[in-house]
Amino acid sequence: MKIVEAEERSPLLISQLLAVWESAVKVTHLFLSDSEIETIKGYVPQALESIPHLIVMEDENTSPVAFMGIEKQKLEMLFISSAERGKGLGKQLIHYGMEHFSINGLAVNEQNPLAKGFYEHMGFQVSKRTEHDEQGNPYPLLYMRLCASSPTGE
Secondary structure, rough: OOOEEEOOOOOOHHHHHHHHHHHHHHHHHHOHHHHHHHHHOHHHHHHHHHHHEEEEEEEOOOOEEEEEEEEOOOEEEEEOOHHHHHOOHHHHHHHHHHHHHHOEEEEEEEEHHHHHHHHOOOEEEEEEEEOOOOOOOOOOEEEEEOOOOOOOOO
C-alpha cells in the first residue's frame, strides 16, 4: 500500500474514490437509508474536488482503497473500502495526516460508534456535540480534538 497526495483530481480518480466512499458508508453509516446515501453521494464529487488536501491510499495496482481529506488542521473525511477495513489503513492515514498536516480536530457522526472508538484510540476526545449535522439533518455530530497528552495519537 502506498499513500499519495492527489494533486490532479481526474474524473477517473473521483469515480474510484466515490466507489470507496459508497462501499465504506454502506457498512459504517447504518443510520442512513439507501435513499439518503444516494442523495449524499451526489455531493461527494464536489467535496473531493474542493478539499485542499486529498490523501489517497493505493493498493499494489495503484487503485484507491482508502482516502482522507484535510482542510487546515482538521480531518474532514476518512473512508476505507469495506474490503480493506480492519487492516490498519485508517491508522496509517491518521498518522500521515498528523505528521504532514498536524491534524488536531475532526467531526464524527455520533451514530457511528466504531468511528468514534477508532478516533478515541488514535488520541482524540470529544470536545463538543451538536444535535444536527452540518447540513441540518438530525444526525448528531461529535467534534473531537487531539488530546494534548497524546501528540502521536497513541
